[in-house]
Amino acid sequence: MITNFVIPRFQLPGFIAGIGQKLPQWPHTLALVGALNAALKFRLLPADELGALEGKLFRVRVLDTGGEANYSFSGGLFRPVLRPQREPDLAFAANLSAFLQLLARQEDPDTLFFNRELEITGDTELGLIVKNMLDAVEWPTPPRLPLPGR
C-alpha cells in the first residue's frame, strides 16, 4: 500500500502539450467517462445531488499534456461528448500533477485554487456541487496510482 509516496508538483515540458493537442482526445475521454459511470454503478455518488448535473456539459483540461475531455450527464449516465457544440457549463483546467494530487487526496481543491494551480470556470454553484460531491465519496480502498517509487 502506498503510504509515504508523495506526488510532487511538476510541469511537463511545453512541447508535450503541443503534441498532446494533436492526438485524438477520445481515449482518455472514454476512460474518464467509464470511471465516472463505474462510480455511479457502485453508488459512490450521492443520488440526491446528481439531479443538479442533468443536461450539463463538463470539460476537464490537462494543461501540460494538452489532453481534454468533454462529457455530459443525462438520463442517469455520464456520456462522452467528442465534438462539443457549445462552451461547457463547468470547466476544470490544471497541470497533470495537480489533478493527480487531487485524485490521491493529497491536496485540497481550495488550496490548489488559492495557489492558482487549479482553474475553475463556468457555473460556480455547479462547480461547488461537483467538488463537494467528490469530497463526500468514500472510496472503497485508498486510490492507488501507477507511479514508480514504492
Added chain:
Amino acid sequence: MPSLPDLVCPAGSLPALKAAVDHGADAVYLGFKNDTNARNFAGLNFDPKGMSDGIRYAHAKGREVLLAINTFPQAGRTADWQRAVDNAVDLGVDAIILADIGLLDYATRRHPQQRLHLSVQGSATSYEAINFCQREFNIRRAVLPRVLTLAQVENVIRNTSVEIEVFGFGSLCVMNEGRCWLSSYACGESPNTVGACSPAKYVKWDKQPGAMETRLNGILIDRFGDREPAGYPTLCKGRFEVRGDTYYALEEPTSLNVLSILPDILKIGVRAIKVEGRQRSPTYVAQVTRTLRAALDALLAGSERYQVRPAWQSELAKVSEGSQATLGAYNRPWR
C-alpha cells in the same frame, strides 16, 4: 501544567469527519444539510443517516461530535430550527452549538440534559454576556469571536466557569461575527439568513488574458494576476478603489494561525481550540488536524521546550487562504 485544550475540527462530509478523527481531533463539529448552519453550501454537510454514521465512528474512537445550529431562525420558520435541535438530540450529539437566544431558550427548556455551547455567531465577547447565557440557558462552553486579544481572553476565562473555546486556525472573517451583512449588501443573502456567505450562484470567476476577475452578483470583488494567490469571493476580502488607491480596504485574504502562541493559550486555561473550514475537503482537514495535533502534543513535553517546527508552518501556510497567516486580534495592542 493545565490539561491540553481539546482540538475541535471541521467536517463537511463523512470522509472529512473520519479524517479529523483519524488524525487526532478530540471533537468534530458539523451541520445539517440545510440553512440551520452557516456553511449551507450545495453538496456539503450531513443528512441524518450520514450524521448517525459519523457519530458512531467518532464515538467508537472516544471522540466527541458537536453540531452547529448557528444561523438565526427566519421569520415564520422558527419551527425548522427547533426541529433541527430536536433531531440533534435524537441523534445523540455530544453538544449543540447555538447562536440564537430564542433557540438557546427552547433547547434548554425542551432538552435540559443536552449540553449546549454558545456559538461564535452568538457574538458574546464579555464574561458578563457569557455568564448571562450560563445562568439563563445553562451553556457549558462559549466560542469566543476572533476580536479579543490574548489578555482579554484571559480576563474572560478568569471571570467565568463556562469553558472557553477559541479559534486556532482557518480563514478569517471580518470581525463582526453573527452580525455581518456584507454578503447581503451584494446579493441579498448572508450567513445569518440563508447559511452561506457569498453563495456560489452569485459568484463568477472570469478568466481574462493575464488575470482572473471575481464578481459577486456583478460587483467586481477582485482581479488577480496570473501568479497572484486568490481568496474567497467575499466583499470583505475584495480590493476596492478608495480615494484613488486600490487595495484591500476592509480585510486581506489571510488565515489565522496560533501555533506561535500555543503555550500562552494553554497557560491561560483555554478549554478548546477550533479549526475553521467545514467547506474544505477531507484533505485539508487531515493536513490541519495532524499539524495542530503534533503541536499540541509537543506541549506535553513542557511549554518552555515548545518550538514551532518549520514543517508545521509550511503545511499550514500551504492550505491558507491568501497563502499568508496572522495572529489576528490575539496580539493586537488594543485594550
